[in-house]
Amino acid sequence: MTLTINGTEIARSIRSRVAQRVAETAATGKRPGLATILVGDDPASAVYVAAKRRAIRQAGMRDFHRHLPRHASRGEVAAVIDELAADPDVSGILLQLPLPAQLDAGPLIDRIPVTKDVDGLTTASVGRLARDEKGLRPCTPSGVIELLDAEGIELKGACAAVVGWGALVGRPLAQLLLRRGATVSIAHEFTADLASVTRTADIVVVATGVRGLIGSEHVKSGATVIDVGIHRTPDGLVGDVRAAELDGIAGRITPVPGGVGPMTIAMLLVNTLRAAEWDSARAALSV
Structure with a gap:
């Protein structure tokens, strides 16, 4: 019998623990705050940002939001990032992707201080992960690790196949x-x-953006399968895995x-809390 991993319930538990910790820190006069930056009016991006802002407020954190017009220039976006970077009340900064076509995301992301990079996407954050140094890790890969831990799946010594080479999920997850x-x-x-790579794995994580790529021929009996993909169809949402076959x-x-998706926002809250706590620790050392 195949067991379903309840990402919604695991994420709820993490969010509850974060909210409890935020309440404790708020009593000392310091509340974490997340700044979200949305450029333009892409409907999907607007929905994602709204969900993140709602989660931030529910956790008791401060919600800083900036909405820029679609035709905003690189200089205008950079100025907002710099303003938030200098604001001591802002613990983390999230630049919602994708950006409008006239904007190059890379240089703008790299303006975010590594200590406030709650998405873990700056060059400095990627380098810290590669060198196994302290830093904020990308939310979705971190969420996958939390799911595996919550299910009691032993990672040490396990064979894992990561299907997907993207900078947002595949590559950082492999490092984690x-x-x-x-x-x-x-x-x-x-x-x-592909089956020759995945069929021997104890853990198969799929993050390709290719609907239904993985099926029964790709997975050995008893393996754990984590489906990061999400696709909208006339019959509802589906992933990169042909789940019924498995x-x-x-x-x-x-x-x-209900799997990986809720974990991404939960780990965003964790990263924002960590950024605030690390900032407080630095401030205490500098006194």
């Missing part, structure tokens, strides 16, 4: 798994004989929706 002692293979939608084959599997 390596840090935990897993033996990691990285594949993608162009891998020749019933009775996979030991555990995340649903779509």
Whole structure:
């Protein structure tokens, strides 16, 4: 029997713990705050930002938001980032992607101080992860690790296949798994004989953006399958995994929706709290 991993419930538990910690720190006069920056009026981005802001407020954190017009210049966006970077009340800064076509995301993301980079996407944050130094990690890969831990899945010594080479999920997740002692293979939608890579893995994480890429031929009996993909269809939301085929084959599997998605926002709250606590620790040392 294949067990469904309840990402919604695990995320709820994490958010509750964060809210409790925020209430404790607020009693000392310091409340974490997240600044979200939305450029333009992309409907999907607006929904994502609204969900993040709602979660921030529910956790008792301060909600700083900036909405710029679609035709905003690089200088205008940079000025907002610099203003928030200098604001001691802002613990974390999130620049919602994708940006309008006239803006190059890379240089703007790199204006975010590494200590406030709650998305873990700046060059400095990527470097800290690669060198196994203290830093804020990307939310979705961190959420996958939390799901595996919550399910009691041993990572040390496990064989893990990460299907997806993206900078947002695949590459950082592979590094996080390596840090935990897993033996990691990285594949993608162009891998020749993909099944030969995934079928020997104890853990298969799929983050390609290719609907239904992974099926029964790709997964060994008892493996844990984490589906990061999400696609809207006339019949509802589906992932990168043909989940129905894996019933009775996979030991555990995340649903779509209700699996990895809720964990991403939960880990954003964790990162914002960590950024605030690290900032407080630095301030105490400088006194």
